[in-house]
Amino acid sequence: MTEIRVLHDEAQFRAHTTVFRRAMHMGPPSDDDWKVVLPSYEPERVLAAFDGDEMIGTTQSYGSSLMVPGGAVVPHAAISRVGVRADYTRRGVLTALMREQLSKLPDPVATLRASEGRIYGRFGYGLAGRWRTVEVDAKRAVIAGAMTGRVRMLGQDEADKLLPELHESIGLTRPGQISRWAGWWARARDRKTEAENSVTVVHSGPDGDDGFITYKVTTDKNWKHEMSIKDFVCANEDAWRDLWIYVSRVDLVDQIEVDVALDDPVSWLFEDPRVVHTKDIFDEIWLRLVDVPRMLAARTYGPAEPVVIEVRDTLLPANDGRYRVAPDGVERVEDQPDITIPVDLLGAVYFGDTTFSQLVATKRIEGTRLADADALFAVPCKPFCGTFF
Numbered sequence: 399m400t401e402i403r404v405l406h407d408e409a410q411f412r413a414h415t416t417v418f419r420r421a422m423h424m425g426p427p428s429d430d431d432w433k434v435v436l437p438s439y440e441p442e443r444v445l446a447a448f449d450g451d452e453m454i455g456t457t458q459s460y461g462s463s464l465m466v467p468g469g470a471v472v473p474h475a476a477i478s479r480v481g482v483r484a485d486y487t488r489r490g491v492l493t494a495l496m497r498e499q500l501s502k503l504p505d506p507v508a509t510l511r512a513s514e515g516r517i518y519g520r521f522g523y524g525l526a527g528r529w530r531t532v533e534v535d536a537k538r539a540v541i542a543g544a545m546t547g548r549v550r551m552l553g554q555d556e557a558d559k560l561l562p563e564l565h566e567s568i569g570l571t572r573p574g575q576i577s578r579w580a581g582w583w584a585r586a587r588d589r590k591t592e593a594e595n596s597v598t599v600v601h602s603g604p605d606g607d608d609g610f611i612t613y614k615v616t617t618d619k620n621w622k623h624e625m626s627i628k629d630f631v632c633a634n635e636d637a638w639r640d641l642w643i644y645v646s647r648v649d650l651v652d653q654i655e656v657d658v659a660l661d662d663p664v665s666w667l668f669e670d671p672r673v674v675h676t677k678d679i680f681d682e683i684w685l686r687l688v689d690v691p692r693m694l695a696a697r698t699y700g701p702a703e704p705v706v707i708e709v710r711d712t713l714l715p716a717n718d719g720r721y722r723v724a725p726d727g728v729e730r731v732e733d734q735p736d737i738t739i740p741v742d743l744l745g746a747v748y749f750g751d752t753t754f755s756q757l758v759a760t761k762r763i764e765g766t767r768l769a770d771a772d773a774l775f776a777v778p779c780k781p782f783c784g785t786f787f
């Protein structure tokens with residue numbers, strides 16, 4: 399019999415990490431590891447499944463905020479450390495954890511990064527945003543013109559102190575982005591220490607610091623140097639362009655790799671757009687609309703005739719209902735629906751990464767008046783988070 403409990407103390411948190419890591423085929427945390435991981439445990443947000451006294455499954459969330467289309471920022475739960483002990487899988491342990499977690503979340507929306515694509519749809523998470531991994535041939539990469547601002551390289555201690563403040567002051571600039579919590583920065587600092595030669599460069603414009611990158615250069619046995627950009631954050635286009643000028647001019651580097659938004663205009667920076675090659679497109683944001691009326695009201699809509707959308711949510715039936723979505727807002731109605739959609743697929747269209755028409759074409763949903771629905775949910779830019787957790 400599986401029982402779900404909220405964990406409260408450090409010993410339980412450490413056992414939680416061990417169960418999760420084992421599910422991911424990693425060993426338990428060392429004492430040094432544990433010092434870094436502990437700050438990522440937030441009271442009341444940590445759940446575990448038990449069989450008697452045995453901990454057999456885990457999940458937790460971090461309190462954060464998320465930008466939605468139109469620019470509003472809403473409280474958000476970042477879901478992480480989901481794992482079930484291999485000797486207990488496929489007996490409903492994750493189902494019990496997810497059910498309990500969703501019923502208790504204080505936030506109207508949750509996102510996660512999925513280890514596998516078939517796990518989370520049944521719990522109402524939809525694939526809402528993807529990233530594009532690009533490789534830039536640095537030897538041929540020429541950006542015309544000079545920087546408009548200036549860049550400076552930081553020492554590790556300085557970076558550890560400045561980056562959380564700078565990230566917060568830059569704020570969220572694109573739908574899909576989330577704020578970072580103290581435990582996120584502790585893990586990031588630890589990963590940089592592991593990487594040893596991780597480099598942080600900050601950009602300043604007329605109003606002060608307004609962007610940064612963190613990267614690492616590795617050298618293979620053929621003396622080929624690859625720069626991997628781990629973090630690329632900027633408040634404006636000048637900072638973005640100047641930081642690209644900087645990385646494209648670092649000596650010895652043959653190739654630069656970075657994850658960007660699907661519609662990132664990076665190719666247009668270079669005199670020869672072919673220096674940018676898309677290596678991969680991969681799912682990033684799995685979105686769970688926990689409070690559907692609140693989340694539908696939080697975003698803005700494009701110009702189109704209103705449509706009535708019927709939402710089905712087996713885990714959170716308070717969301718079940720028909721919503722009339724119009725450019726001037728959303729209201730619950732009893733009218734006949736134009737479209738009927740499960741909550742995971744409403745999550746998939748929420749950020750505009752996919753459309754109602756595409757879902758109908760693939761027979762995932764049924765509906766009419768698709769041109770209006772697509773126009774209402776259309777967005778000027780694709781979602782991208784850029785914060786891995």
Ligand SMILES: CC(=O)SCCNC(=O)CCNC(=O)[C@H](O)C(C)(C)COP(=O)(O)OP(=O)(O)OC[C@H]1O[C@@H](n2cnc3c(N)ncnc32)[C@H](O)[C@@H]1OP(=O)(O)O
Nearest residue numbers: 421478479480481482487488489490491492493510513516
């Ligand atoms: C946000 C993150 O942390 S991502 C990391 C997720 N964790 C991992 O990948 C670690 C390794 N895997 C595991 O720990 C487990 O297999 C989990 C957590 C993915 C699933 O836990 P389980 O307790 O086995 O899930 P549960 O028994 O509740 O399964 C519910 C349903 O999902 C299906 N399901 C569960 N996992 C998978 C999977 N990996 N692939 C396909 N279907 C799956 C089950 O078959 C079941 O379907 P059914 O209701 O039709 O019978």
